[in-house]
Amino acid sequence: MSVKERKERERAERERLIVTTARELAEQQGWDAVTTRRLAERIEYSQPVLYSHFRGKREIIGAVALQGAAELARTLRAATSAASGPRAQVTALARGYLDFAQHHPAVYDALFQLDGGLPYAQEDTPQPLKDAFAALEETLGQVTGNGVHPGLFTEVFWASLHGLATLARTGRLLPEDAEARLQLLVDRLPAH
Template identity: 45%
Template sequence: MAITDRRQRERTAQRDLIVASARVLAEQEGWDAVTTRRLATEIEYSQPVIYKHFASLGALAEAVALEGFAELAAAVHQARVGAADADPVVVVAHAYVDWAVANPSLYDVMFVRATGLQFGAEETPPQLTEGYAELLAATSTVAGDRDPEVLTEVLWAALHGLVLLDRGGRLRPAHRRARVEAVAALLAG
């Protein structure tokens, strides 16, 4: 049993190293730089070792994205529960945008690059549903007789649009916080 446990720990450590290296490489040079050849060089393993863990670069990107979704959900949750007397929609909206701005490559693999990850399906991974649940918890506080899930989708779409337009240099950088608060105010009705 000890040998089997050790081998499993080694496989897990290899997988974690591959994911972490892909993430670092993407943060430093963009997702186009993440290739199996480049990763193999970076982690000093052969390409077949990478393919032993991930059938494709798409599968690796999904693993990185899942980490990102978990981190985003945690950031939004922490902001929401720590909001005290503040408007939870405003707090959650700022947490979402701040996290996206601080993690552009991770945000890209989560929301811009094509992956097989599905939202709103039976097989949706919990990392995806947890972040949505945090947004839903915030919008539920202002929903009144409106559908809180529709409000959540509108908030999410608005924040995502703001993030991408801001990153593309199409919005005035000094007004990021005001835009986020305006979105929250519009939802509050």
């Protein structure tokens, strides 16, 4: 292995450490607790080393969001692959999405609440974000009503899931009605 390859590998490992540590800190204490000073202390590197990877917290949030988008896509595809039939797949998709939001609140915030400097719904949208949307559209495209564009339908259904996830997380919805809400949403789909 050449010196250049070793340095590139070490840089990539350091970057992964920064992102993982930021994510862990955010999951434990919230994003307000994630500062470059605290990250530098936790990873035992200086702040200038941290800044050699990321220009600041915004880029770190973006890196966590990209990592989270890839995880969300895998989660959704795994959930739907175990279900048979379009409605069962949509139910599994919705459940997988809501479970992901509940179990990974800091990642969910990085993806959908905080400014990580990532372009959404544009030509230069990073591939992990496109993959997460595609994981939704693969299933929802099967139940799109006549004359409705699958991408548009996916956006509306996703917005509904996001609303449920956000309202549930902030205690604005009764937890015991979560399953009834999910079924109500799925039952409103066009018949297939």
